[in-house]
Amino acid sequence: MEELTLGVATMDETHADFLRQLDAVKQATGSAFIEGFAALVEHTEAHFAMEEEMMRSLAFYGQQEHLDEHETLLSEMRYFLQKARKLPPFGRSYIDDYAYEKFRRHIINIDSQLAMFLKSLETEAAHG
Numbered sequence: 255m256e257e258l259t260l261g262v263a264t265m266d267e268t269h270a271d272f273l274r275q276l277d278a279v280k281q282a283t284g285s286a287f288i289e290g291f292a293a294l295v296e297h298t299e300a301h302f303a304m305e306e307e308m309m310r311s312l313a314f315y316g317q318q319e320h321l322d323e324h325e326t327l328l329s330e331m332r333y334f335l336q337k338a339r340k341l342p343p344f345g346r347s348y349i350d351d352y353a354y355e356k357f358r359r360h361i362i363n364i365d366s367q368l369a370m371f372l373k374s375l376e377t378e379a380a381h382g
């Protein structure tokens with residue numbers, strides 16, 4: 255889990271929260287599974303909105319690619335949640351086998367670019 259740390263506190267805390275919630279959903283059964291899954295989708299909506307707000311306000315050069323990936327990840331999650339409400343095993347395989355890898359890749363490939371950009375701004379500000 256250490257490899258997922260980007261060095262930007264707001265992002266790292268949000269990602270750690272996500273991974274904790276994901277673990278909780280993995281442990282959950284019955285209606286708690288669906289409720290936890292729904293809470294994970296809400297958490298992800300807030301998580302992505304936070305990053306998107308930072309990118310917009312700082313006119314981050316890579317924002318379009320990042321926005322597109324958020325859109326893809328969220329629609330996929332919502333799709334599996336909807337399916338899981340009717341057929342829980344469907345959501346189970348997404349949560350157990352896919353979600354971590356999807357988010358890990360997003361953090362390493364995409365969030366890392368935003369983090370690097372944010373850190374470069376901090377460095378510039380620090381050196382006036």
Ligand SMILES: [Fe+2]
Binds near residue numbers: 265301305361365
């Ligand atoms: Fe993120």
Ligand SMILES: [Fe+2]
Binds near residue numbers: 320364
């Ligand atoms: Fe992101």
